[in-house]
Amino acid sequence: MRGHIGRILPVALALFAAFITLMVSVASTVDEALPRTGAAPAPEPAPAADPDHGDETVAVPGTDLMVSVDAVYPGGRTASWIESGASTRERTAIPAGSRASAATAAAAQCRDRAYALATWRVKGRLSWTYNPSAAPAAVGRSALTEIKASAQALVAGQNVCRLPGPFKVTQAYQSTTKRAPAVVATSRSTSCGKEDGASVVGWKRMSSTALAVTCTWWTRAGQVVSADIAINTRYAWFTKRPSRCSSSFDLRSVLVHEWGHAYGLNHVSPTRHGSQVMASTIPACAVVRTLGAGDHAAMRKLYGVR
Template sequence: MPVAALATVAAAVAVVAGIATPVATSTAAAPAGVTIVAGDAETTLSAVRVDGANVKFQGLTVRIPAAGEGVQAAAESTSGDLSITVSRSADGTVVVRTDKHEYAAASSSQAAPESHVAQAAAASTARANAAKTCTDSAYALSGWKLSSFKWYYNPAGAPAAVRAGAPASISAATTSLTRACGKKSIKLAPSYGGATAAAVQVGAAGNCTGNDGRNVIGWRAGSGRWLGMTCTYFKSINGRKTVTGTDTALNTQYKFFTSAKSCSGAYDLQSVVLHERGHSLGLNHVSQASHASAVMTPALAPCSVGKRSLGLGDYRGLAATYGVR
């Protein structure tokens, strides 16, 4: 059932590059008396479908949460990034935010080594606009905080090419969240809970399937065009959004690598995980054209290991949320 926007009724606030800016909010028709509201000016409700208790956008699906709760599905694909965030206020109003970033081949605003079409016999360490990595301070926030980051790894279904190296790459990406550009360490203390048989609660089609309160990363034979997808659940407590569970799935229909020694059309596991971890911790996407060196841009080329560490903007967003030591 398509959801059509009816009227602009209010103003909301979005945080982009650390600066609050006013945005328009729209109401929309919805089934069973549920009121759907667009949370920002970038969200077009005509592109959103409500199917019973499910809200769908560009192949991503989340269930309408309980009052005071929310969920985000964020996917990094071979052609860009998608996300949908659905939250429900105490009065039952459902707020929807969508985000879509696409990128193409190298242009004047994108360095060739980070082009989607780049292929190499050996993995490239180049980073788009590398000179700006520690000078570009732009970031965007989702508005939530993960107070305790104990995570687990489910190795089931791991591709043979990365089975041995995956735990170390995932751990390295997670550790990289705490530092960047010679700055003070961020007050994050990710801890590894060990291997688990608990399922990653991300469906093959790009749907968030539930929240068991355990932060699991693992593998899924996805049917969508996504490299990695993260489902994050949160609650609003005393006006603050706190994460209650966040799972990340890595799509085995694509090839990954963990060693920078060689590559043939595969994607760097550590870089994909670092981007998805950013979503779990409350970072949103920033513009590829303007902030190409940031981890939270959509561009990740095959055979590139150029984004295994945070840029200054990524760091500043996490520091603003969690503080520094």
């Protein structure tokens, strides 16, 4: 009997180890949107680490876990994009009531078909929760409505270019939560915490200059497991563009961008493709709530139209 167990035990242990390996075989990435104009309330020194690194994927030693970081900081090449981006006409703020500017912005958005894809996608539906704690008073009451609208804008393919939608993928708001987004963003680094099976959108005071940061965890087969979005409370946010706007940011515009990451879209250059939702920076006061031709082409490529 003892000899029998001696033969079975190593096999059972090997099977258990294989199971655990499978369970933790998820990878994660982090994406953040930066303000275009350098309107950070309290500018921070540039990070010591090389800020110009692109998408970085590393294996966590001792596990089968992959971690991918896509972070952009002021001080490197990205900063020059931010600075020059502010002076270009590609994605400038649309003055309230200015129809000509709105038409020009729409035309630019519909002409540009640039996009970049990540290596993951959502299968079927992404269900998510919302943590309202720390939401700024200015947007607190309407924040959830705006976040829902932003997720829906992406999967429905909302656009002003007469492009078809919705896409063959959905989103579903579940409930409020007390969980915090598993996002760690400081002035020096940006990373993701542990995948916990829940997708959480919430507010965080982060010393990072990012407006918002998205962590997406996915299996090696490229299927999203969950995505967390942290919105930085160091910035001023609006849900309705104030008539006199100088340094606050549109919650819905930034969230459409962050959902874009969760659903498998990557950045395009803000100087060349500033009209697109997936441009990596957004100017203060700008409203970019609908998909550009490039954003739409990316979603269509990944999911197809219903």
